[in-house]
Amino acid sequence: MSGFLERIAGKLKSYREPGYYTKLDHKWTMVIDLDKCNGCEACVVACYAENNLPVVGKEDCAKSRAFSWLRIERYVEGEYPDVKVKFIPVMCQQCMKAPCETGCPVYATYHNQDGLNVQVYNRCVGTFTCATYCTYDVRRFNWFTYKWPKPLEAQLNPDVSVREMGVMEKCTFCIQRIRSAKDKAKDEGKPVKDGDIKPACSQSCPTGAIYFGDLQDPESIVAKLAKSPRRYRLLEELNADPSVIYLKRVMGDGTTSHE
Amino acid sequence: MAPHHTSDYQTGELKSRDLSYPTGGGISYKEVNDDVVRTMTQTGKWYYIALAGAVSGFLAFWILPWAYQIYTGQGVTGLNTPDFWGIYLTNFVFWIGISHSGTLLSAILFITKTPWRRSIYRSAEAMTFFSVATAAVFIFVHMGRPWNFYWTVPYPNQRSLWLNFQSPLMFDVFAISTYATSSMIFLYFGSIPDLAAVRDRVTGWRKQIYSMLALGWRGTDSEWHWLFKAYTFFAVFIIPLAVSVHSIVSWDFALSKVPGLAKTIFAPYFVVGAIYSGSAGIVTLMIIFRKAMKLEKYITLNHFDKLGMLLLVMSLLWSYINVIEVFTGWYANTSPENETLIYRMFTTPYAYMFWLMIFTNTILPLLFIFKKCRTSILACVVVSLGINVGMWLERYLILTTSLPRKFLPYMWHDYIPSWVEISMTLGSFCFFAMLFLLFVKLWPSVSIYEVKEDIGIPMRKGGGHH
Numbered sequence: 001m002s003g004f005l006e007r008i009a010g011k012l013k014s015y016r017e018p019g020y021y022t023k024l025d026h027k028w029t030m031v032i033d034l035d036k037c038n039g040c041e042a043c044v045v046a047c048y049a050e051n052n053l054p055v056v057g058k059e060d061c062a063k064s065r066a067f068s069w070l071r072i073e074r075y076v077e078g079e080y081p082d083v084k085v086k087f088i089p090v091m092c093q094q095c096m097k098a099p100c101e102t103g104c105p106v107y108a109t110y111h112n113q114d115g116l117n118v119q120v121y122n123r124c125v126g127t128f129t130c131a132t133y134c135t136y137d138v139r140r141f142n143w144f145t146y147k148w149p150k151p152l153e154a155q156l157n158p159d160v161s162v163r164e165m166g167v168m169e170k171c172t173f174c175i176q177r178i179r180s181a182k183d184k185a186k187d188e189g190k191p192v193k194d195g196d197i198k199p200a201c202s203q204s205c206p207t208g209a210i211y212f213g214d215l216q217d218p219e220s221i222v223a224k225l226a227k228s229p230r231r232y233r234l235l236e237e238l239n240a241d242p243s244v245i246y247l248k249r250v251m252g253d254g255t256t257s258h259e
Numbered sequence: 260m261a262p263h264h265t266s267d268y269q270t271g272e273l274k275s276r277d278l279s280y281p282t283g284g285g286i287s288y289k290e291v292n293d294d295v296v297r298t299m300t301q302t303g304k305w306y307y308i309a310l311a312g313a314v315s316g317f318l319a320f321w322i323l324p325w326a327y328q329i330y331t332g333q334g335v336t337g338l339n340t341p342d343f344w345g346i347y348l349t350n351f352v353f354w355i356g357i358s359h360s361g362t363l364l365s366a367i368l369f370i371t372k373t374p375w376r377r378s379i380y381r382s383a384e385a386m387t388f389f390s391v392a393t394a395a396v397f398i399f400v401h402m403g404r405p406w407n408f409y410w411t412v413p414y415p416n417q418r419s420l421w422l423n424f425q426s427p428l429m430f431d432v433f434a435i436s437t438y439a440t441s442s443m444i445f446l447y448f449g450s451i452p453d454l455a456a457v458r459d460r461v462t463g464w465r466k467q468i469y470s471m472l473a474l475g476w477r478g479t480d481s482e483w484h485w486l487f488k489a490y491t492f493f494a495v496f497i498i499p500l501a502v503s504v505h506s507i508v509s510w511d512f513a514l515s516k517v518p519g520l521a522k523t524i525f526a527p528y529f530v531v532g533a534i535y536s537g538s539a540g541i542v543t544l545m546i547i548f549r550k551a552m553k554l555e556k557y558i559t560l561n562h563f564d565k566l567g568m569l570l571l572v573m574s575l576l577w578s579y580i581n582v583i584e585v586f587t588g589w590y591a592n593t594s595p596e597n598e599t600l601i602y603r604m605f606t607t608p609y610a611y612m613f614w615l616m617i618f619t620n621t622i623l624p625l626l627f628i629f630k631k632c633r634t635s636i637l638a639c640v641v642v643s644l645g646i647n648v649g650m651w652l653e654r655y656l657i658l659t660t661s662l663p664r665k666f667l668p669y670m671w672h673d674y675i676p677s678w679v680e681i682s683m684t685l686g687s688f689c690f691f692a693m694l695f696l697l698f699v700k701l702w703p704s705v706s707i708y709e710v711k712e713d714i715g716i717p718m719r720k721g722g723g724h725h
Contacts, residue, residue: 064339064672073669090667099516105428106410107421123420125410126333126403128343129428132662133515137341137670141403143334165332166403235666238516 043201050200054146086259093242321686354394360537361387518595519661567633619649
């Protein structure tokens with residue numbers, strides 16, 4: 001009897017695992033070394049430039065409608081004079097069991113063969129479900145059709161679509177760079193090498209705190225860093241299986257800190 | 260269903276089937292027909308004023324702001340990054356809730372053969388249908404790109420795009436369209452004999468329309484038989500359907516991971532809340548309806564007595580679930596849950612709304628313990644309106660105190676609705692009023708043949724022996 005029950009429990013558990021788990025082409029992963037991060041926000045600016053993010057202005061910013069796909073969260077601990085200010089870069093965690101993906105009624109957000117949580121702008125009808133279900137609050141909505149004042153429209157990245165109003169969007173791990181690196185590797189008849197792809201945030205980080213690579217490749221730097229004793233993932237207890245790995249900051253007294 | 264009477268043919272004594280049902284005496288068959296047809300054919304000045312008010316309110320408060328929102332973007336609302344769902348979804352759940360009593364109550368009372376159902380069920384069922392319609396429009400209102408709404412419907416297309424059947428919103432699309440369709444059919448089936456009765460009494464353009472709608476009803480035995488079969492089938496079908504619809508509506512929230520939304524108790528909580536607010540809606544609507552249409556003979560204080568008991572029971576159930584929800588959340592003492600509870604219960608302005616909700620939904624309905632209150636129109640108006648204010652606040656609080664307090668405190672941000680959202684909320688009431696006003700003119704809003712079941716069959720004067 002107990003064997004039978006165990007079998008059923010195993011079945012139920014296996015149904016909860018998304019089928020794509022075992023057959024991914026890549027598993028793109030980002031490792032953020034908080035010990036190296038100094039909170040300069042160069043990554044945030046680079047993300048704005050790379051991904052055609054609109055600047056919404058003072059009023060909408062105060063309404064919490066800023067477009068930053070990547071943000072530096074700041075937390076202040078303690079009272080003056082014993083104050084600690086902590087910070088952590090947060091972007092879409094590309095969850096492997098993403099709550100947003102099950103919420104969307106039209107498959108505008110789904111998991112692709114690279115282990116990425118992708119957003120199809122043209123398919124989005126704007127039900128807000130993905131953003132409501134997202135536990136990291138990383139999804140951004142086009143409240144209006146944003147315009148770039150002349151001559152700023154000339155600096156838009158031609159590899160990234162400019163979104164119209166009513167569409168949800170979020171960090172893509174710079175999928176346009178992943179695509180072009182894969183195309184190039186395919187033309188040369190070689191697999192994608194570790195380090196071929198650098199998302200805008202990683203490229204612009206002055207201290208090199210953001211690493212990017214394929215976790216399935218055991219020789220990649222992210223696969224090695226992922227084994228670090230300082231490793232943790234944000235809100236891991238919610239079981240969304242995020243693809244962004246943080247390395248804890250080492251404090252002056254030798255302890256580690258999550259932020 | 261089929262008119263069979265308990266009157267004793269042998270002695271000629273007329274007995275009402277249920278003696279506590281006060282429409283039993285003093286009304287004749289002819290009077291019933293006349294009264295109901297009168298509500299449709301004789302139109303007073305006040306009706307036109309009310310209809311004009313409702314239509315212009317609908318256009319001014321709903322259509323114009325909505326056009327503005329579609330043209331400009333969802334940015335004209337007060338929504339922001341953690342608070343993606345606000346008043347629109349509140350209204351959606353509220354109107355679905357209102358819809359939950361009419362048809363469900365009518366079906367339950369039909370199966371349990373409760374006599375006081377007969378004079379109110381038609382308009383209660385209409386209320387269901389119209390509030391589902393109002394709720395459905397809010398789905399489109401809250402969407403970022405409502406012109407693409409048909410993408411949420413499974414239709415064959417060349418791009419081989421399909422729907423995500425894992426999504427609770429997808430469940431919703433099916434649940435609500437099924438519910439709207441079956442409650443419409445239920446309303447229509449129950450009306451066929453009355454449409455025939457109207458057909459036989461009106462002239463001109465009305466005659467043509469009702470001839471068509473009555474489907475050639477003649478009132479033969481076999482017609483009654485089949486109508487009864489079909490009606491019973493739908494009554495049985497609609498009860499589990501109604502329960503599932505509001506469970507699914509609750510899953511839009513409960514299937515997330517958000518503290519304050521992801522509650523296991525939400526499905527029964529929402530079903531109870533829906534029946535509660537829907538019954539209160541019926542009470543409010545019936546009071547206005549009987550007054551405006553002069554139907555005091557048919558919708559009597561006895562009805563309000565019974566509905567009051569129902570409201571009292573639902574109030575106790577609702578309060579019970581509410582206490583459990585708060586208590587288990589508090590006892591578990593997880594920090595996201597704590598933040599949400601404190602934000603909801605002890606932070607202004609939500610604390611005012613929360614405790615007002617507790618007052619109107621838990622304390623005020625206790626008045627209905629007393630028969631005096633249940634049979635007082637004033638008390639019924641106050642309590643039923645209070646309940647609906649409270650139930651609206653409940654849905655509002657669920658969304659606006661959970662989403663601003665999600666897991667990462669850096670993203671905490673409050674939600675303040677904009678004038679567009681408030682205006683469309685008012686507009687939805689105008690829209691509902693407009694639909695209901697049109698209904699009372701175009702449809703027999705009191706069931707003629709079922710009211711007759713409670714009246715003795717007409718006899719010749721001095722008769723008694725055949």
